[in-house]
Each structure stands twice: as C-alpha cells, then as structure tokens.
Amino acid sequence: MVMFSNGFSTLQMPEDFQQIPPKDEFTDLYLVNTKIPMSIKFSTTPTLSGLPEIMNGIEENLKDNGKIELITSDFIVINESLYYMVVSSFNDGENQIRRNEFLYVEDDNLYIFEFTYPYADRELDDFYLNIIRSLKIIVPKYIVENGSYKLNKEESSNSS
Structure with a gap:
C-alpha cells in the first residue's frame, strides 16, 4: 500500500496509478491509470x-452548462463526516466521460476528490470510497482570515 502525504494530509494511493505533477497550487495529487483508463x-x-452553498454553486454552474449532464447531487456520510457528492457526465467526442466528485469542508479548507473515467461502473464505488476513507487531515493546509488565505506554516513537522 502506497501512502501520499504532503505534510497537511495523507491518503492511500491505489496500485497501478502513475503520479502526474500537479498543474496548479490547489491540486495536491493527480494520478492516472491508462489501462482502466481513469484519473484521480x-x-x-x-x-x-x-457544503450547502458549494452544492448550490455547483448545481447552478452545471445547469448553465449544456455539455455536462448532472446525474446525481446529494449529501452522503463517509467516515462519520458529511460530504457533498456530485456525479456528472459529458461527451469528449469519443467517449461518454463520467466524473464523480466528493467534497468535504473542515477548518475553512475544501477537500475535493475527483474521479474521472469513460464509463459508468458501480463496481468502482468501493474503489473510490476506500481512497476517500483513507484521508487523514494532519493540519489545515490553508488559514483563511480577513478575506484572504495563506499557506499554513505549521505543517506536520510540529505534530509529529
């Protein structure tokens, strides 16, 4: 079992996925498996x-986007924590792509899991739920105050 850690949170990475360097400051981990094919x-x-405000914003955006079909949008409990789950699909020209997103808020930090793959497969439910269940938040990554945010300098070095 391979664990991902960035000093702020840890989670279990599935086997057979390659880590791709993140393209923006908010992406902590980006994994792809070309055999399935799937990205996390x-x-x-x-x-x-x-979460209610986030849900309303996402649903409004999806309603205004004619290319994305909203399949389900609901609150679910994972590890005794409330998550917002949104499942959508869109066509990339070749395949029908499905995206399952799970959003969680704690200490002014929004944690987002996004699973994207070219088919609907109920068998994957346990696969991605196991990854989400493995999330351990060590310290909040961002501190939000006075209308702005900054990177938390605490990291896990003080909590080891």
Whole structure:
C-alpha cells in the first residue's frame, strides 16, 4: 500500500496509478491509470463556504452548462463526516466521460476528490470510497482570515 502525504494530509494511493505533477497550487495529487483508463485528482482549496452553498454553486454552474449532464447531487456520510457528492457526465467526442466528485469542508479548507473515467461502473464505488476513507487531515493546509488565505506554516513537522 502506497501512502501520499504532503505534510497537511495523507491518503492511500491505489496500485497501478502513475503520479502526474500537479498543474496548479490547489491540486495536491493527480494520478492516472491508462489501462482502466481513469484519473484521480485530490485538491485542497481555502473556502469560507459550507457544503450547502458549494452544492448550490455547483448545481447552478452545471445547469448553465449544456455539455455536462448532472446525474446525481446529494449529501452522503463517509467516515462519520458529511460530504457533498456530485456525479456528472459529458461527451469528449469519443467517449461518454463520467466524473464523480466528493467534497468535504473542515477548518475553512475544501477537500475535493475527483474521479474521472469513460464509463459508468458501480463496481468502482468501493474503489473510490476506500481512497476517500483513507484521508487523514494532519493540519489545515490553508488559514483563511480577513478575506484572504495563506499557506499554513505549521505543517506536520510540529505534530509529529
């Protein structure tokens, strides 16, 4: 079992996935498996919004986007924590792509898991839930105050 850690959070990485360097400051982990094919993205962003506001914003954006079909949008409990789950699909020209997103807010930090793959497969439910269940937040990545945010300098070095 391979664990990912960035000093702020840890989670279990599935086997047979390659880590790709993140393209933005909020993406903590980006994994791809070309055999399945599937990508997994784990991000952390600062937020002052709660899950109901985030849900409303996402649903509005999806409603206004004619290319993306909203399949389901609901709150679910994972590891006794409330997550917002949104499942959508879109066509990339060749395949029907499905995206399952799980969002969680704690200490003004929004944690986002995004699983993207070219088919709907109920067999994957346990696969991605196991990854989400493995999330351990060591310290918040961002500190949000006075209308802005900064990287938390605490990291896990003080909590080891």
